[in-house]
Every structure is written in C-alpha cells, then in structure tokens.
Amino acid sequence: MCQLLGVHRSLVYRKPNERPERAHFFRELTLVIAEVLGVHPGYGYRRVRRELATRGVVCGFKSVCEAMKEAGLQRKRRRPHPKTSDGKGRGDYPNHLEDATIDAPGQVWVADITYIGLPGGFAYLACILDVFLRKLVGYAMSSRIDGKLTLEALEDALSKMTPAPGWIHHSDRGSQYLSSDYVKKVESAGGRISCSNKGSPEDNAFMESFFKTLKAEEVWLDAYENIRHANQSVSEFIRYYNSDRMHSSLNYMSPEQFEQWLKDNDQT
Numbered sequence: 001m002c003q004l005l006g007v008h009r010s011l012v013y014r015k016p017n018e019r020p021e022r023a024h025f026f027r028e029l030t031l032v033i034a035e036v037l038g039v040h041p042g043y044g045y046r047r048v049r050r051e052l053a054t055r056g057v058v059c060g061f062k063s064v065c066e067a068m069k070e071a072g073l074q075r076k077r078r079r080p081h082p083k084t085s086d087g088k089g090r091g092d093y094p095n096h097l098e099d100a101t102i103d104a105p106g107q108v109w110v111a112d113i114t115y116i117g118l119p120g121g122f123a124y125l126a127c128i129l130d131v132f133l134r135k136l137v138g139y140a141m142s143s144r145i146d147g148k149l150t151l152e153a154l155e156d157a158l159s160k161m162t163p164a165p166g167w168i169h170h171s172d173r174g175s176q177y178l179s180s181d182y183v184k185k186v187e188s189a190g191g192r193i194s195c196s197n198k199g200s201p202e203d204n205a206f207m208e209s210f211f212k213t214l215k216a217e218e219v220w221l222d223a224y225e226n227i228r229h230a231n232q233s234v235s236e237f238i239r240y241y242n243s244d245r246m247h248s249s250l251n252y253m254s255p256e257q258f259e260q261w262l263k264d265n266d267q268t
Helices: 010-011 020-039 045-054 061-070 146-162 180-189 201-217 227-243 255-264
Strands: 108-118 121-130 133-140 168-171 194-195
Touching: 020 045, 020 108, 045 061, 045 227, 108 146, 108 201, 108 227, 121 146, 133 146, 133 255, 146 180, 168 255, 180 194, 194 227, 201 227, 227 255
Parallel strands: 108 168, 168 194
Antiparallel strands: 108 121, 121 133
16 A cells, blocks of 8 residues: 555554644643642642542643643652661560551551761651551651660650550661650550561551652752751651641541541531
8 A cells, every 4th residue: 555655654553633622721720730739749630630530620630740741740769778777676566557556546656767868977757656547646856866866756746636545656676666755655655666577667657658758758859968958858858748648548638628528527
C-alpha cells in the first residue's frame, strides 16, 4: 500500500495530531494542579485529584498523573542515611502493638527518630504520633541523638494531650527510649512500654509512614542553612500536616479535621 501510494511506511505508525480540545484541557488542568501544589507542595497525584474534586475539577487519576509528569511536577530526591537506632536498650519489653485494639485517641503512641541533612552534618528529629488520629502530638530536634532529645519530645506530647489510662508507648529498642528516665516518664503518665521485635522495623510502620511523608513533602524540597532553619521549617510542616494535609486512612481528612469530626459525632 505504501509503495502504491508513494509514501514512507513510517506514516502508517504515526500518531494523529493531538485534538485541540484535549491539549486545552491538559493546559488548564496543569495550571490548576500547579495552584494545588503551591499550597500542598508534596502532594502526589492521588491527593491532588482529591483536592481538584473539592474545587469542582472532575478528572481521573491517569489524567492527573500524566499532567504532573509532563509538567515536571513530580519530584523525588535522596539523601544519605545515618543510623538513628543503636538497638542497645535494656529491658525485655514485649510488643503490645501486635495485639492492641485501637479504636480511640490516646490509646497508642508510636515514637521514633529520623535525620535531617544540614551543611556539614545532620539534625535529629524525635517524634511521637497518636496512631488513631495519625496526629503528631510531640516532637523535638537536636544536633545530638541522645536520651534528652527523646525525653523532650515525650514531654512535648504529654503537655499537649492526655493519653488514655493504660496507653501504649511503642518504639524500637534504642537506648534513647529504654533509659530509666524515659521509662519512668512513660509509666508515671500511666503508659506501658512496647518495643518492636528485633530486626522488624516494619513494626513501627505508622511512624515510618509519617517520616516518608515528611521527607518527600518538606525535607527533600528544601536546603536548610542550619538547625534553626530546619527546626522552623519542620515545625511549620507539622502544623500543616496536623491541620490541613489530607490523610487517606482518615477518609481524606486531616488529623485535626478528623479529631473534630469525632467530637461533633460524639465518638471520642
């Protein structure tokens, strides 16, 4: 057929020109997505689509993903990974999280430490998260990864929220969480120490999920000048995370919106 018509065979495989209306749709969609990412810079295509729906923009996941990819709005960066747990904590504490029934706020808090890259070194961030609310209830940052850091985060959490009687404090087996001062603080607040099984970091998946979000939506998108700059930026992100950022496990409400919904419906 190509010989008969006198054309090159590549013409058979050439895609037709994009329809003008489709090109216009993607241009407009990209502009709205850029507005969403201006407010929520770390959102992936799923949360972007949810936010678009609240603005009356109806489109599928595939369209959002394609528009973000073509516009270069998907960003991923990697950083060095220093060790944040020494696994030298004393005491034989069980994993209470395995058998826990979590159906209200204040029943289970998970705790962990992560690193943040700085010029010439690292800062360390200790966080405590309420599992039911997916809310960061306490945190502290320091240039040293020691017991003082984790204790400050715990004290911050206890100053903001009163956990339920018999609540569970879950962490890895790092010495920062199993020091005598830390254990006494948890027990004096009516809590029980719970630890991940050895060699099983997935036991603390709730906190690992938050750290992944923190890195992707804040830390890897910025270059901190010093620890003060990092602390200020991370604090602002945590406020945003608690008050405004959609959480898929909370029916795409933020932790504080979900907490208020529980109060309004008498479910706390």
